[in-house]
Amino acid sequence: MSEEIQSFSIEYLEPCAYLYVEVFNSKPWNEQWSFNTARTRLFEITNTPGFVGFIFKQDELLGFLAGYCKQGQKSKSFYLEEICVRPDNQRQKIGTKLLDKLMQTLTSIEVKSVYLLTNKDGQAEAFYTKHGYQRKQEMIFMTKKF
Incomplete structure (x- = not known):
């Protein structure tokens, strides 16, 4: 099986949507x-200015990540909106390979930081912590429902 990482293009929108449903409607998210x-x-994310995304294939689509660059007062940052790996292929370094490709790309376009939102104390937080991400103590997530 040959593995490849490609840029997330519109041709992958529907396969990625099916994968998204499979992943996020399962444990631990149960959405x-x-x-x-x-x-x-995914269409909205891919059409956001500054979009950067990649898909991971090994004969079939096994994962993807997507987000976008944002200009700050002194430098650009990247909001990692989604990362998604087929449940039976998790813990096989696919997410790590996608993040590595992302970091290579962001470094080449002079992005200085990456941020994301995820559930605390879960498998996803452990994954990001392993890759050097930290909780920001001075920031909070706020919401208002109506």
């Missing part, structure tokens, strides 16, 4: 995505 809502979400 309720439909194919249409997942496709819309």
